[in-house]
Amino acid sequence: MTLTSSVLAGDRLALTRLLSLVENDATEGRAALAELFSHTGKAHLIGVTGAPGTGKSSLVNQLTLHFRRQDKKRVAIVAVDPSSPFTGGAVLGDRVRMRDLAGDPDVFIRSMASRGSLGGLAQATASVVQVFDAAGYDIVMIETVGAGQGEVDIARLAHTTLVVEAPGLGDDIQAIKAGILEIADLLVVNKADRPGVENTEKALKSMLELAHPTQRVFKHHGTYMKADIPGTTQSDKMMWIPSVHRTVSTEGTGIPEVAESIAKHLAYLRQSGDWTARERSRLEVELEALIREALMSRFREDVPAKRYDEILERVIQRNLSPWEAVNTLLDPHRESKRSK
């Protein structure tokens, strides 16, 4: 049996090995991803993001318990924690909050280090999610690194994005800034037994009232792009207004309501055509990332390290601007033409 057929047959050892090959960007991993691709596109991808310590892992734990009990869904969890920018090492501690899930053969938790990636996910997270999707998991929950204001990659990967807040983290000015709150399909105020929960909830709700619901658009080749869905116009298109929930995930309070809202969002995605639009923009982003990576590696092969170092040295000496350096490196003939 090949690795991919074992994964499709539900072999957990094959699955875990393949996840490593994919994470390490090994040749076998790429080949397997290509084989598995036609089996993907079925799982509901749920992203969970928010500042460090707001309780993302505990929320994922409780929601997964709920999905297992109520809906008997098979759930995979991809939990990303940061790598050290200095040593590349990482402590991945999200499992500590997920001990209730141990012993359930239909739950698979995989921790990932961000490995130098800055958008809240690791570069290989999308591929790891694809493997779980192909392996037949109905739901893939993706927990980002503790995110601040700019780590919004999750919105491009997930179908449904939960942003987790906690009381006392920010006022109503934080709530109208661009960034992480904008990407929320559901806003969860966790640790709702703490003082200040009313203010946090109020700030989030008033932010939602201030905003005109905007259709989801993504940056495409540097310009903002609207995903048009055939047969709909802006006016008759259904709009999803993000819901605000209070939870205490250590006790499970408020979890059924969050799960219900996730189910409603899924129904909305299917009815409105947003599911297709998001799939489209997700795969487009993924394709672009792969092209970028391939071009980069072609560049590394084409330009000898020595030449690169020479040019870099000239930039450091202020003899060449970075833009000129790029032109010189990308077009080896240009330099000689100019110097004539």
Place this chain on the structure above:
Amino acid sequence: MTEQKTSPERSRRIRVLVAKPGLDGHDRGAKVVARALRDAGMEVIYTGLRQTPEMIAEAALQEDVDVVGLSILSGAHMALTPRVMELLKSNGQSNVKIFIGGIIPDEDLYRLKEMGVTGVYGPGASTDDIIRDVRHAVEE
């Protein structure tokens, strides 16, 4: 499919599961080791207190680790260690290296090594030694 060179960030890293089986609640040692291995560039999956051998083996499988480090201060090492090793083996992970930290009497040290445990460390062990031994065990 074109061959691409892997960027340095995405290349393979040593993955270690640090787990505390048994009922004692002292995890400072486990945290010190986790932090030291992190600073040595490894990816450390930390699972927290009071893990059963079943939970440890399951986490080792899901995380595809190279090494399992067990911190045992309760004196139950002669019961817990073989159980973890047995479960790893039945999951097809007999290649995973086992390290133990804790209070281990000398006579047990020998028996643990015989069982196939790669390294045993008591109080005062240097983290540099642990890092070196883990690297050596994984790379051999």
